[in-house]
Amino acid sequence: MLDERPLLSNPRAVRLRAVRDVFGIPGLGMFLSMAGFSAIAREAGFGLFEALATTALVWGMPGQVAMASLYLAGASVAVIFIAVALANMRMMLMVVSTVDLLGFRRNGVGLAKQLLSVHLLAITTWLQLAVARGAIAREAMYIYFLSFSVLLYIVGLCGTILGYFLVDLASIWLLKVIIFTTPLYILMMVTRVRDLLFRQAGLVGGIVAPLLYPFLGGWSILLAGVVGGSLVMLPRFISARRLRSRLRERGRG
Amino acid sequence: MISESTLYLWALILLAFVATDMWRWLGVLLAHRIAPTSLLMKWINAVAYAMVCGVMVSVVVHPAGLVASSNLLARLAALLVTMGLMVRSGNTLASVVAGASVFMLLDWLIVS
Numbered sequence: 001m002l003d004e005r006p007l008l009s010n011p012r013a014v015r016l017r018a019v020r021d022v023f024g025i026p027g028l029g030m031f032l033s034m035a036g037f038s039a040i041a042r043e044a045g046f047g048l049f050e051a052l053a054t055t056a057l058v059w060g061m062p063g064q065v066a067m068a069s070l071y072l073a074g075a076s077v078a079v080i081f082i083a084v085a086l087a088n089m090r091m092m093l094m095v096v097s098t099v100d101l102l103g104f105r106r107n108g109v110g111l112a113k114q115l116l117s118v119h120l121l122a123i124t125t126w127l128q129l130a131v132a133r134g135a136i137a138r139e140a141m142y143i144y145f146l147s148f149s150v151l152l153y154i155v156g157l158c159g160t161i162l163g164y165f166l167v168d169l170a171s172i173w174l175l176k177v178i179i180f181t182t183p184l185y186i187l188m189m190v191t192r193v194r195d196l197l198f199r200q201a202g203l204v205g206g207i208v209a210p211l212l213y214p215f216l217g218g219w220s221i222l223l224a225g226v227v228g229g230s231l232v233m234l235p236r237f238i239s240a241r242r243l244r245s246r247l248r249e250r251g252r253g
Numbered sequence: 254m255i256s257e258s259t260l261y262l263w264a265l266i267l268l269a270f271v272a273t274d275m276w277r278w279l280g281v282l283l284a285h286r287i288a289p290t291s292l293l294m295k296w297i298n299a300v301a302y303a304m305v306c307g308v309m310v311s312v313v314v315h316p317a318g319l320v321a322s323s324n325l326l327a328r329l330a331a332l333l334v335t336m337g338l339m340v341r342s343g344n345t346l347a348s349v350v351a352g353a354s355v356f357m358l359l360d361w362l363i364v365s
Contacts (some may be wrong), residue, residue, distance in 0.1 A: 077265070
């Protein structure tokens with residue numbers, strides 16, 4: 001599919017676009033998702049500042065929820081560390097696949113700023129970058145990322161505050177629905193990603209992980225990721241191999 | 254006076270920070286060593302998508318906290334309705350709102 005519209009590269013226009021994008025579905029989704037986390041955290045015995053610090057420092061909903069619910073269950077420190085690490089391990093792969101897009105080297109971003117920048121990378125931002133790719137020029141992607149992710153971070157902190165007090169105001173029903181909405185909207189964001197291969201990987205991962213969960217717990221996520229990713233890549237690996245051996249033969253002959 | 258349990262919770266929060274950001278930092282270190290257009294990079298991306306969906310569907314099927322008391326059938330039906338509408342209409346908001354409504358209705362019908 002050819003997109004004839006020119007890509008946005010003017011910094012002002014890119015920033016405006018980022019702000020507009022946050023105040024659409026991504027911001028609403030993040031707001032509700034952090035409100036949901038905060039309700040779980042309060043149930044687990046967190047104070048408001050503890051809930052806020054968790055959002056600010058972890059900035060990854062599945063790990064935050066794992067931590068709060070294991071704390072409530074009285075799990076040991078080692079169990080909590082491993083559970084959070086497994087729930088958020090995908091961050092490494094998300095970061096690896098984003099660094100080139102953001103062009104840290106091209107933009108001359110120092111290491112400290114690189115580490116701070118990737119702290120802001122959450123699933124929502126990562127998926128949004130994949131969607132925004134078609135509208136934003138490559139050289140303006142870092143500006144887009146910073147504007148989008150900083151604003152989304154603020155929205156997430158606001159959601160944490162609201163969620164903490166929502167427990168006093170809203171019924172259990174409403175809280176349940178708010179918490180339940182998060183996985184739905186993130187999965188729907190994946191369906192909007194352009195590359196069919198990644199949507200297929202998501203489908204396989206989404207089927208494999210919950211099936212293995214009763215046996216493997218948090219490790220099921222890692223396994224589902226490797227299985228899903230490798231399965232959809234298999235045809236490409238095979239054709240790349242064939243191409244290489246054909247080239248080798250031609251080189252010999 | 255700061256109680257021992259408060260200190261313990263703050264230590265846990267810092268631990269959760271390390272357990273998460275060590276992956277992000279490792280990602281920065283690794284990214285500069287992998288060619289952006291290589292098959293390996295494509296595989297990493299595919300694995301990341303599979304993990305994101307794996308985490309999220311697991312949250313639907315095996316939830317923690319408040320949602321754990323809801324009915325599994327209600328949650329699965331909501332997920333299917335949301336996906337079906339999304340594929341047909343492409344409208345995220347409408348699909349998620351419809352899915353959340355199905356969840357609420359079915360959970361209420363089954364529990365009560």
